[in-house]
Amino acid sequence: MVGRAAAPAAGTVLNALANGYGSAFAIDAHTEATVELDGSGTVRGDVDGEPDADTRLIERCVECCVERFGDGEGGHVQTESEIPMASGLKSSSAAANAAVLATLDALGADIDREAACRIGVEAARDAGVTVTGAFDDASASMLGGVTVTDNTEDELLAREEPGWDVLVYTPDERGFSADADVSRCRRIAPMADIVHELALEGEFRRAMCVNGFAFCAALDRSADPIVEALPEAAASLSGTGPSYTAVGDRDVLEALSETWSQRKGETWLTTTQRTGATIR
Numbered sequence: 001m002v003g004r005a006a007a008p009a010a011g012t013v014l015n016a017l018a019n020g021y022g023s024a025f026a027i028d029a030h031t032e033a034t035v036e037l038d039g040s041g042t043v044r045g046d047v048d049g050e051p052d053a054d055t056r057l058i059e060r061c062v063e064c065c066v067e068r069f070g071d072g073e074g075g076h077v078q079t080e081s082e083i084p085m086a087s088g089l090k091s092s093s094a095a096a097n098a099a100v101l102a103t104l105d106a107l108g109a110d111i112d113r114e115a116a117c118r119i120g121v122e123a124a125r126d127a128g129v130t131v132t133g134a135f136d137d138a139s140a141s142m143l144g145g146v147t148v149t150d151n152t153e154d155e156l157l158a159r160e161e162p163g164w165d166v167l168v169y170t171p172d173e174r175g176f177s178a179d180a181d182v183s184r185c186r187r188i189a190p191m192a193d194i195v196h197e198l199a200l201e202g203e204f205r206r207a208m209c210v211n212g213f214a215f216c217a218a219l220d221r222s223a224d225p226i227v228e229a230l231p232e233a234a235a236s237l238s239g240t241g242p243s244y245t246a247v248g249d250r251d252v253l254e255a256l257s258e259t260w261s262q263r264k265g266e267t268w269l270t271t272t273q274r275t276g277a278t279i280r
């Protein structure tokens with residue numbers, strides 16, 4: 001029994017580490033998962049090109065699906081990804097969504113994508129790769145577009161399908177969400193409350209900028225990329241970093257790309273992804 005699925009990365013409007021509310025938008029870079037189920041009863045995972053990667057998340061995704069819809073199967077799960085791992089671009093949510101959909105495909109189980117997304121969130125909590133469960137990131141990746149969520153209740157509050165141009169800057173370093181200074185993030189909850197209101201009003205650009213300045217201060221990251229994007233574009237730290245994303249007109253982002261690409265790391269232009277994760 002073989003299944004294959006792909007899910008997109010995402011950028012942040014509101015990081016949920018302050019007040020439990022989050023907002024994220026899918027972008028056009030993907031992780032693909034292939035799942036082969038057998039009678040071994042044990043699940044093994046591999047990340048293509050990353051022999052030392054932590055595979056517990058994708059293994060747990062397969063196990064959670066088998067516990068609900070299977071009959072004790074084991075097998076192998078492999079991911080191939082265009083998304084840099086632990087860089088703030090929701091690599092974990094994309095890997096979980098792809099692994100869950102690929103397993104459901106292999107099992108022949110048919111459930112809606114929001115329910116499938118919740119299985120990945122549960123697996124992420126079990127694997128210890130998330131603080132809040134990251135239903136914001138997971139829902140954006142699974143459904144596409146931009147979502148606003150309550151991560152404490154795993155509830156989808158709003159979803160839109162904007163067609164934004166997006167500039168991404170990813171420094172060479174890596175930063176795991178589970179290592180973020182959560183107590184400092186909680187101190188900025190009054191700022192996150194403003195971002196939450198703006199996001200629910202559909203004021204995503206202003207929301208991103210307020211989020212970016214507040215979380216750069218809390219997580220001791222530079223706000224320079226955000227200042228450089230303003231006033232023509234909007235930008236934020238993505239997740240707990242180290243990546244930043246900016247949204248705006250294509251020509252403005254092309255000019256900003258020349259500034260951002262003077263830093264070490266990768267700067268790339270992309271767009272929002274509106275259709276979300278798919279079985280291949």
Ligand SMILES: Nc1ncnc2c1ncn2[C@@H]1O[C@H](COP(=O)(O)OP(=O)(O)OP(=O)(O)O)[C@@H](O)[C@H]1O
Binds near residue numbers: 031056086089095240
């Ligand atoms: N392609 C992948 N295949 C398998 N597991 C992955 C993959 N990408 C990420 N992961 C898992 O997710 C963990 C990284 O999660 P983390 O939340 O720190 O990064 P992120 O999702 O990129 O960041 P953020 O949540 O700030 O956007 C990895 O240690 C690994 O367990």
Ligand SMILES: O=C(O)C1=C[C@@H](O)[C@@H](O)[C@H](O)C1
Binds near residue numbers: 132137177178240
């Ligand atoms: O681990 C988590 O709970 C999160 C990590 C970051 O991606 C945040 O952007 C997200 O809102 C929540």
